[in-house]
Amino acid sequence: MRQNTAGQGNPESPEPDAALDARLADWGRLARSAVADQPVPELPAVPPRRPAPLGWQLAAGVLTVVLAAAIAVGLPRVLDKDRRPPAPHGPAGNGISTAPVGPDLQVVTFHGLSITVPASWPVTGYGCSLTSSVVELPVGAPLCLRPAHPGFTIVQFSSVSEPMSPDKVTSTRSTTISGLAATRLEGSAYLGRPAFAYVVPELHASVLVMPASGQTGQDLADSLRVDTADAHGCTSTVTDVAGMPGSATSSRAGMAEALIPGEPVSASVCRYSVGLLEQGRELSGPALRSFTDTVNALPPGLSRATQLGLIKCREPDSVGSFDRELRPDSEAYRIEVRYSDGPPVVLIARLGQCGDLGISNGARTGQRTDDLMMLLIHTAGSGGGIPGAVRPAS
Structure with a gap:
């Protein structure tokens, strides 16, 4: 790769009108790609070249028109309805590309x-x-x-x-x-x-x-x-993240006593939206031990949101949709924990607002505490930000 990895450029500042236009255009682009509404950008104040009567009223009028145009053009493009995961593509075998990648x-x-x-x-x-x-x-x-x-x-x-x-x-x-x-x-x-x-x-x-x-x-x-999987072992497309598993995800002993039983050697923590991989990370060593300790310390049971606000909930057995209202409820985490021998254990976690929230291996559950929420967000990110308050599910 012949790319710069150091040295920040210092472009000349554009004229105020050009800078305003560029910043608003970029805000509109971010609004199209984000899950939630994006706040209007905080634009730097530009001293007027020469005071003039009614100048601030005219500037406010121009800004209002530009913002209205950005909203009218940008936000509707987010409303892509009911997209479903595609069929897997990529190389045969375990699905991870065999294309050579250097150590750098x-x-x-x-x-x-x-x-x-x-x-x-x-x-x-x-x-x-x-x-x-x-x-x-x-x-x-x-x-x-x-x-x-x-x-x-x-x-x-x-x-x-x-x-x-x-x-x-x-x-x-x-x-x-x-x-x-x-x-x-x-x-x-x-x-x-x-x-x-x-x-x-x-x-x-x-x-x-x-x-x-x-x-x-x-x-x-x-x-x-x-690729059908990423470099961290996360499959690009899954269908088992629509809800908590209905039965044990593995025959490994100890799953009813601990969400992550035994002594794992590695784990893939994968975040999905509408069943499509958005971010993955592989854990081992001290990072995996810390992850395991936090998960196994969770109080048993699941959680429910105390209020939904404007969130729209997906159908019960659906992985969700990229529809702007449904997408916050279409995010889930799939954690595959591996051992030196024997079968892996799969856990499904959901942090959002709808239905059962928390984490489960199908034989044991853990509530959606702040510890779990921050652990997953720090490990594999979140497209929906910090969700609202919860209570233990009855």
Whole structure:
């Protein structure tokens, strides 16, 4: 990979009107890709060049019109109705790609769409500032907008079909990725940065790439492929996360006494939305022991939300939908715990607002405490942010 991993650029500040337009456009793009409504960005105050009567009223009127346009254009595109997981694709065997990856590289997978980047790049959500090139996953965006950072390459995954503002797209062409139909878009993105994107409709996935100054990002584009599992052992598509398991997920002894029995050697913690993999992590050693201790200390039973607010609940045996109202209830965690011998144990966890919440191996349950919530969010992220209060289920 010929990508910059250090050195932050310092672009000249655009004119105030251009900066306002760019920041609002970026806010609209974030609103399209986020689970929940995105707050209006806090725009920096720009001193007027020359005082004029009624200036603030005119500025407020312009801002209102621009924001109304951003909402009218951006937010409806979130309302993609009732998308279902695609059939698995990718190589045969265990489903993990056998494409060679050097020790200084990592493969990041979202909904089965994979890209290879330097191992030094953090994989995270949208942050208010950058200190290196980065791969960003679609989690709740904070109330901030950052500089353009032209010295870093920014890779952003999302489930939206328009990762670039349509008026910023300069060319579109059809292509394929691992045999699946895809569309390549070229143009500009955040604060006018040159960018390209790929959209793979069957995976409900898109990836936006903003190459660092002086780079084309072609090596990143060439690395795109479709995998049936990620590098952490998380399958790209699952169907067993619609609810808590109805029976023990393994024949391993001790599952009624402990959510994670025995002495595991590794575990894959995988976060899914609508049955599609959004983020995964593999645990071993001290990290796995700490994870196991926290889970096994949970009080038995499950939890229920004290209030739903505006959340809409999915049908009971459905993995959910990308519909904007249903998506918060379409997120679940699947944890596969492995041992030196014998069968693995699978646990399903749900943190959201609807139905049974907590974690279960099918033989024992654990309530959705703050400890469980923060453990899963810190391990594999969350697309819905911090959910509301709960009570023990009766």
